Amino acid sequence: MSLVQRISTFLRSPRGQQLVERGRRELAKPENQRKLKQLASRLSSRRR
Incomplete structure (x- = not known):
């Protein structure tokens, strides 16, 4: 079972x-x- 499948199963x-929730x-x-x-602002300013 792939990681994505395991995560999907867990979320259900x-x-x-x-x-x-x-x-x-x-x-x-x-x-x-x-x-x-x-946080998003800091991360986007690092990329420039």
């Missing part, structure tokens, strides 16, 4: 669904959105 499992809740928080935007 109950535990995987819990983690996906937790990730969605965390991403909905404004402070986490701000942190991600700052």
Whole structure:
């Protein structure tokens, strides 16, 4: 079984669904959105 298949199977499992839902809740928080935007900004400025 390839890595992609194993990840896909895990994400369909109950535990995987819990983690996906937790990730969605965390991403909905404004402070986490701000942190991600700052990280993306830093990463994009390094490429130039």
